Amino acid sequence: MDSPLQTAKAWSRSRRGKQPSDGDARTRILDAAEELFAGGGYEATPTARIAELAGVPKGLVFHYFPRKIDVLISLVDERTVVVEEEVEEEAEAVPGDAVGALSRLARRLPLRASPAMRRILFREADTHLSVRERLSRLNAEIIRRARFALELALPGGRGDAARLEAAAATFAAVLLYQESICLLTGHHIDPDAVAELIAHALH
Amino acid sequence: MDSPLQTAKAWSRSRRGKQPSDGDARTRILDAAEELFAGGGYEATPTARIAELAGVPKGLVFHYFPRKIDVLISLVDERTVVVEEEVEEEAEAVPGDAVGALSRLARRLPLRASPAMRRILFREADTHLSVRERLSRLNAEIIRRARFALELALPGGRGDAARLEAAAATFAAVLLYQESICLLTGHHIDPDAVAELIAHALH
Amino acid sequence: MDSPLQTAKAWSRSRRGKQPSDGDARTRILDAAEELFAGGGYEATPTARIAELAGVPKGLVFHYFPRKIDVLISLVDERTVVVEEEVEEEAEAVPGDAVGALSRLARRLPLRASPAMRRILFREADTHLSVRERLSRLNAEIIRRARFALELALPGGRGDAARLEAAAATFAAVLLYQESICLLTGHHIDPDAVAELIAHALH
Amino acid sequence: MDSPLQTAKAWSRSRRGKQPSDGDARTRILDAAEELFAGGGYEATPTARIAELAGVPKGLVFHYFPRKIDVLISLVDERTVVVEEEVEEEAEAVPGDAVGALSRLARRLPLRASPAMRRILFREADTHLSVRERLSRLNAEIIRRARFALELALPGGRGDAARLEAAAATFAAVLLYQESICLLTGHHIDPDAVAELIAHALH
DNA sequence: AATGAATGAGAATTCATTCAT
DNA sequence: AATGAATGAATTCTCATTCAT
Numbered sequence: 027m028d029s030p031l032q033t034a035k036a037w038s039r040s041r042r043g044k045q046p047s048d049g050d051a052r053t054r055i056l057d058a059a060e061e062l063f064a065g066g067g068y069e070a071t072p073t074a075r076i077a078e079l080a081g082v083p084k085g086l087v088f089h090y091f092p093r094k095i096d097v098l099i100s101l102v103d104e105r106t107v108v109v110e111e112e113v114e115e116e117a118e119a120v121p122g123d124a125v126g127a128l129s130r131l132a133r134r135l136p137l138r139a140s141p142a143m144r145r146i147l148f149r150e151a152d153t154h155l156s157v158r159e160r161l162s163r164l165n166a167e168i169i170r171r172a173r174f175a176l177e178l179a180l181p182g183g184r185g186d187a188a189r190l191e192a193a194a195a196t197f198a199a200v201l202l203y204q205e206s207i208c209l210l211t212g213h214h215i216d217p218d219a220v221a222e223l224i225a226h227a228l229h
Numbered sequence: 230m231d232s233p234l235q236t237a238k239a240w241s242r243s244r245r246g247k248q249p250s251d252g253d254a255r256t257r258i259l260d261a262a263e264e265l266f267a268g269g270g271y272e273a274t275p276t277a278r279i280a281e282l283a284g285v286p287k288g289l290v291f292h293y294f295p296r297k298i299d300v301l302i303s304l305v306d307e308r309t310v311v312v313e314e315e316v317e318e319e320a321e322a323v324p325g326d327a328v329g330a331l332s333r334l335a336r337r338l339p340l341r342a343s344p345a346m347r348r349i350l351f352r353e354a355d356t357h358l359s360v361r362e363r364l365s366r367l368n369a370e371i372i373r374r375a376r377f378a379l380e381l382a383l384p385g386g387r388g389d390a391a392r393l394e395a396a397a398a399t400f401a402a403v404l405l406y407q408e409s410i411c412l413l414t415g416h417h418i419d420p421d422a423v424a425e426l427i428a429h430a431l432h
Numbered sequence: 433m434d435s436p437l438q439t440a441k442a443w444s445r446s447r448r449g450k451q452p453s454d455g456d457a458r459t460r461i462l463d464a465a466e467e468l469f470a471g472g473g474y475e476a477t478p479t480a481r482i483a484e485l486a487g488v489p490k491g492l493v494f495h496y497f498p499r500k501i502d503v504l505i506s507l508v509d510e511r512t513v514v515v516e517e518e519v520e521e522e523a524e525a526v527p528g529d530a531v532g533a534l535s536r537l538a539r540r541l542p543l544r545a546s547p548a549m550r551r552i553l554f555r556e557a558d559t560h561l562s563v564r565e566r567l568s569r570l571n572a573e574i575i576r577r578a579r580f581a582l583e584l585a586l587p588g589g590r591g592d593a594a595r596l597e598a599a600a601a602t603f604a605a606v607l608l609y610q611e612s613i614c615l616l617t618g619h620h621i622d623p624d625a626v627a628e629l630i631a632h633a634l635h
Numbered sequence: 636m637d638s639p640l641q642t643a644k645a646w647s648r649s650r651r652g653k654q655p656s657d658g659d660a661r662t663r664i665l666d667a668a669e670e671l672f673a674g675g676g677y678e679a680t681p682t683a684r685i686a687e688l689a690g691v692p693k694g695l696v697f698h699y700f701p702r703k704i705d706v707l708i709s710l711v712d713e714r715t716v717v718v719e720e721e722v723e724e725e726a727e728a729v730p731g732d733a734v735g736a737l738s739r740l741a742r743r744l745p746l747r748a749s750p751a752m753r754r755i756l757f758r759e760a761d762t763h764l765s766v767r768e769r770l771s772r773l774n775a776e777i778i779r780r781a782r783f784a785l786e787l788a789l790p791g792g793r794g795d796a797a798r799l800e801a802a803a804a805t806f807a808a809v810l811l812y813q814e815s816i817c818l819l820t821g822h823h824i825d826p827d828a829v830a831e832l833i834a835h836a837l838h
Numbered sequence: 839a840a841t842g843a844a845t846g847a848g849a850a851t852t853c854a855t856t857c858a859t
Numbered sequence: 860a861a862t863g864a865a866t867g868a869a870t871t872c873t874c875a876t877t878c879a880t
Contacts, residue, residue: 051839067356069272072874083841085878094875149355151413153270162414169416192422196403199418203406210354211365213372215402219395227430254864275849286866291851293864457860473762475678478853489862494855555761557819559676568820575822598828602809605824609812616760617771619778621808625801633836660843681870692845697872699843 052090054080059097060105064142068098068150098146099156105143108164109136124179124228128221131175132201136167141205148206168198180228193224255293257283262300263308267345271301271353301349302359308346311367312339327382327428328421334378335404335420339370344408351409371401383431396427458496460486465503466511470548474504474556504552505562511549514570515542530585530631531624537581538607538623542573547611554612574604586634599630661699663689668706669714673751677707677759707755708765714752717773718745733788733837737830740784741810745776750814757815777807789837802833 049057058079062071073094077084091097139147151158172194197220204215252260261282265274276297280287294300342350354361375397400423407418455463464485468477479500483490497503545553557564578600603626610621658666667688671680682703686693700706748756760767781803806829813824 067272069270070356073876074874085841085843085876086839088876089839092876152352153273158413162416165410165414165416188422189426192419192426195416195418196399196423196426199403199406199410200399202410203402207368207402207405210361211368213365213368213398215398216395219391220399223392223395223399223430224426227426276851277849288851288853288866288868289864291853292866295851297850473678475676476762479855480853491855491857491862491864492860495860495862498855500854558758559679564819568822571816571820571822594828595832598825598832601822601824602805602829602832605809605812605816606805608816609808613774613808613811616767617774619771619774619804621804622801625797626805629798629801629805629836630832633832682872683870694845694847694872694874695843697874698845701872703871 051080051082051086055082055087055090055097056101056105060101060140060142060146063098063101063150064145068146068154073097095154098150098154101143101146102157102160105139106147106160106164107138108160108167109138110163110167122179124176124225125218125222127175127179128172128197128225129218131168131171131197132217132221135164135201136171137164144205145209148202165198165202168201169194172197176225176228179225189228193228197221197224254283254285254289258285258290258293258300259304259308263304263343263345263349266301266304266353267348271349271357276300298357301353301357304346304349305360305363309340309342309350309363309367311363311370312341313366313370325382327379327431328424330378330382331375331400331424331428332421334371334374334400335424338367338404339374340367347408348412351405368401368405371404372397375400379428379431382428392431396431400424400427457486457488457492461488461493461496461503462507462511466507466546466548466552469504469507469556470551474552474560479503501560504556504560507549507552508563508566511545512553512566512570513544514566514573515544516569516573528585530582530634531628533581533585534578534603534627534631535624537574537577537603538627541570541607542577543570550611551615554608571604571608574607575600578603582631582634585631595634599634603627603630660689660691660695664691664696664699664706665710665714669710669749669751669755672707672710672759673754677755677763682706704763707759707763710752710755711766711769714748715756715769715773716747717769717776718747719772719776731788733785733834734827734831736784736788737781737806737834738827740777740780740806741826741830744773744810745780746773753814754818757811774807774811777810778803781806785834785837788834798837802837806830806833 055076058076059071062076062079073087074084076097077087080087087097091100137144147157147161147164151161173190176190176193200215200220201217204217208214258279261279262274265279265282276290277287279300280290283290290300294303340347350360350364350367354364376393379393379396403418403423404420407420411417461482464482465477468482468485479493480490482503483493486493493503497506543550553563553567553570557567579596582596582599606621606626607623610623614620664685667685668680671685671688682696683693685706686696689696696706700709746753756766756770756773760770782799785799785802809824809829810826813826817823
């Protein structure tokens with residue numbers, strides 16, 4: 027199961043059973059940074075603490091990543107993938123089943139990234155261009171897929187284009203932020219319920 | 230116009246035409262902090278720059294705010310108000326006009342805060358408890374109002390409670406994050422279109 | 433009862449029943465400083481805390497004491513008196529009763545000062561000339577009296593002058609430091625036992 | 636000669652002829668701190684001045700000692716040793732020669748520490764727990780040894796236990812404080828004279 | 839590649855002291 | 860005399876980054 031709903035624990039287990047101090051030094055540094063950036067934020071995380079958690083000497087961090095910001099850039103580069111083309115989507119899409127299509131999208135975001143990385147993606151997008159760019163692409167991709175799912179599932183010219191666009195954007199907003207908002211406010215949103223709601227609205 | 234959509238410029242103009250270095254020192258410090266925290270984030274803003282922008286000596290910042298975090302806490306305390314009781318809502322609500330009620334809610338968030346303060350509210354909620362608490366309350370209040378608007382506007386047992394809840398939460402999510410997501414991705418969401426969508430879904 | 437063995441509580445009670453915030457501002461400032469200097473040391477005590485404890489505005493401290501050091505100087509000046517001439521000593525001295533004479537000296541140091549002031553006298557003597565000078569005078573006075581007591585009580589040329597001098601100095605050392613050493617190490621020394629010891633030694 | 640009476644100069648010469656900027660950086664920092672703390676006190680010594688005297692950059696002080704207080708703690712830990720077991724004491728003790736035993740104790744305190752460290756031990760004991768604890772142990776050890784010396788030297792039940800205890804405590808007080816009191820008041824006490832006095836008192 | 843000492847710019851915070859009212 | 864805001868130098872502490880080994 028590779029769903030965004032899986033726990034952080036499950037995610038790391040799914041990564042070939044790595045132990046905390048597994049892998050080469052570079053990997054351990056990125057692991058540590060991922061955890062710390064997600065927890066306290068990039069600015070508030072000293073490189074020394076990254077090295078400490080990674081179990082490597084401080085100097086080695088700068089051997090692999092000349093500037094601190096390079097750690098963040100590398101994390102985003104290597105550990106978040108926005109899946110922009112997937113053949114299966116058409117295959118799986120069942121005409122008429124809008125709810126099913128959106129639900130599948132919710133369950134399988136076009137994003138390969140750990141919960142921690144998703145957290146970082148939102149946290150640091152404000153300040154760091156490369157992060158923002160990645161998040162932006164993810165948002166666009168979700169909207170594209172939601173639009174596709176709705177178009178396919180609701181054939182015919184029914185519903186004007188503007189409403190469809192709003193529906194797609196709404197679904198994307200909810201998907202992207204449900205995790206953040208839950209962390210912040212403790213208030214859960216059930217993507218399936220939203221999917222159903224939106225599908226219903228387009229009838 | 231007191232809408233959350235007004236520009237930052239308009240907001241500050243509406244505050245009795247104050248000039249950059251208007252007001253007493255404490256106010257100028259908060260003004261400066263508001264601007265800098267919104268722009269670069271709390272962590273990345275040195276107190277020295279706050280003092281500089283406020284036109285006061287460094288030491289005076291400490292005089293009013295013993296710790297740097299107290300500046301942020303005071304900002305949130307004094308410059309964001311979640312309006313939790315409003316009589317007009319019932320008055321304005323027109324039975325049957327769900328779209329109008331939601332639109333009004335979008336246009337007049339139960340939040341009295343400058344655009345900069347709203348930015349701060351989202352940015353720093355991750356890390357600072359007092360900020361998160363305020364945001365949490367705002368989220369709850371928006372959901373409460375959206376639920377109220379939809380209940381009133383869609384009389385009768387039509388639509389089960391769960392769907393209503395999902396609709397309210399969805400609307401809140403979109404309202405809260407449209408600003409952030411626009412800043413981050415450049416993608417606008419029209420609250421009115423979402424209002425219409427959601428209202429339609431509950432019929 | 434004006435013995436150096438009295439408790440701090442008893443001392444302040446003996447000062448005309450003053451309440452914590454009694455007296456004029458200047459007195460309250462000195463009261464506060466006495467307590468704080470005794471507790472944490474002069475260097476570690478900010479004037480702001482003195483003002484706070486005294487219940488006066490910060491500026492007032494500097495009205496009465498232009499520099500911080502003046503607070504300490506005034507304390508020592510006004511609240512420690514080395515009693516250098518006392519007629520009674522001869523009157524009370526009973527020839528032959530060396531132990532009694534020393535005991536009386538221990539019980540009634542030629543020092544009018546609260547326990548807190550005595551603490552300050554030792555703590556700050558290292559660094560501040562005026563304090564050291566006062567302590568030095570106290571030491572000399574105790575030695576003078578101890579010598580006198582022993583001379584009187586042990587008439588005749590018995591015991592050479594050097595031994596008498598050592599005895600007086602020893603007694604003074606014990607008297608002056610018993611309080612400090614007790615605070616530091618928790619180890620009590622009974623002045624009466626020392627008096628007896630020393631008197632015995634001179635026979 | 637390793638006596639506590641040796642001068643500071645002699646002490647440092649005895650430490651393998653080190654020059655002011657000898658040794659590694661950590662050692663030089665401790666050397667500088669030792670000198671400055673002894674001279675002006677811990678509170679009054681800025682870490683910057685320590686670095687300056689040690690000839691190292693400011694930041695390096697923090698590298699070895701995360702907090703300023705750690706410099707003091709390390710000094711006390713590493714540069715004061717209370718010698719709590721010595722076999723020779725029995726060997727050297729000559730039954731009947733109480734004066735000699737006490738004299739030897741005075742000349743060879745069970746403390747391995749430079750004069751500067753001894754100064755620090757007394758100065759900072761008031762305020763810093765770890766220092767006080769060390770001083771306390773030293774006091775106890777001196778008393779133990781003095782008692783042992785007197786018991787051994789004055790065989791037989793002569794003199795009750797209480798008097799012996801008072802004698803030991805008195806001798807310890809004089810030993811510990813002669814240095815301080817001399818610095819403060821300029822008044823010397825000859826430990827040998829006190830030893831003789833005390834021994835005489837127990838006959 | 840690996841190591842951790844070294845560096846110094848700069849951050850937060852402290853605080854004595856001044857001063858206008 | 861009373862007040863507390865204002866000032867800025869100094870102090871502790873932080874931390875990214877460099878570098879010799």
